[in-house]
Amino acid sequence: MSETVVVAGTYLISYTLILGYAVYLHIRRRRTER
């Protein structure tokens, strides 16, 4: 696997984790409000 793909994949996974947590917080808040 090329270096570029590994580095890009690492960034992608890291920011997906952050995005996933942000979406989880959003859903949790919406469910509580209902």
Next chain:
Amino acid sequence: MTRVKMLMGLAAVAVGVGLWFALTAPPDALQGEYSRLLGIHPPAMWVAFIAFGVTALGSIMWLVKKAERWDRLAAASVEVGIIFTAIGLFTGMVWGQAVWGTPWDWQDPRLMSTAVMFFVYLGYLALRNAIDDPTIRARRSAILGTIAVVQVPLVYFSVNLFRTLHQGPSIRPDGSTMPDEMLIAMLVNMGALMVVYLALMVARLDVARTEAAAAPESAIAGEAVRPPRLNEVEDV
């Protein structure tokens, strides 16, 4: 537009700027493209350290003031800190595989102290989930949050105190060990992840406030209020 949405938008822009700096900085002569992980690995760990510092601050303030908002701050910062520690560990393993030829070394002080810190803060969340009474939960969490922060300097200085595969600090009192372009890219990403941390913290505190407002009876009365069991209900 709400405060959370505004901060999330700002965080997205900051991440975009950070990525541009990280991906346009010149590659390292020896490590090649892997040196671009400078834009995510050290900043993620620094933000995690700050997050656990905020938890310690919230914990100490709760022990002093006994105000619920300090407990919420401490708990929120642990959650976000764990996310950043997970990213730091993961990106470090990718980098380790590329540079050291192994993603993990069970005898390495930097790696192991970081892993222990990660699991101690996971334990903090488990402790919170195990206690129903809000005051007891806040007190025990505050004690753990205050003690657990000693791991932060231990992890940071482990590269100076012990023999380890991990390199020493790149930014020292006598200057940086890397070219300016790489240093700037790292610092810009540090700023970007700080904005992300702030946005996630505001969102998490918002959730905590909403949940507290939705269940005020259980938070105050605790065990004193419970629904009647079916065999206790008399016919009317």
